Amino acid sequence: MGITSVGKVIHSFKLLLPALIPSWRFFDVIAPSPRIEFTLLETEDEAPVNWTEFRPRPQRLSVIQMFKRILWNPHWNESLFLVSCAERLMAHPTEHSRAEIQNRISRDLKRNEDMDLIQPYLQFRLVFLDRQGTEIKKRVMYMSPIHQHIENIV
Template structure:
């Protein structure tokens, strides 16, 4: 009887050690905060900078699209990388993260090539019933190589 009881206890102990590997705890996040959104403006495009979202999330996804994204989603992977870069900028102002975001904006936006631009990071959170946007970072003007930035008006 002891042999059977000991092996069950051993299996339960082993299962208790194995389950956290399958289902990790999310307590390693100190806090869950809003993910920053990236907005872009072309400098000198008009009297005021017109900010627009860079790669906004799709308004709707079908069930088939959601399932497909579980297995193949290179653009979403890059969006997660950009969110990570944005969080690094907010945390400690890393210049490498700023350059990575600018490089990807220029590569993904044909109208950004050859033009001065800047980006900003905006967080959105809920206060009661309304959504509140807060700008947490505005990049310096980035002119294409060889072009001086136009003065801000």
């Protein structure tokens, strides 16, 4: 086992520690909440204008849909993972968090859109919502690098 592999094992055990001695501080404070928005561009130099919210929540869910989600809720759980990635990206930025968000936007576009209509460059940003007094304020806290995503869909 090489030094890199040993490092990976040690790193994984470090990630395990918060599970062995958990803090259980669920919802102790309601922190600013991230939304992921993306834009598609024709060229690397194009200035982004139109931003689209990634995976906006549905207007309504029926009680039957809510019941089904007790057993099968992959899309929502993936979205919550992306919320974690967005929070990690602000707390301690890593290539991993950026790539997770970027690849999943690309994958959704590939699934849902006609590939011929998708522009080749992708950029995403993180908008954080927070209450200041009685008003909800939106702040753009992160802009990803522009990325040529068509060849890089996982």
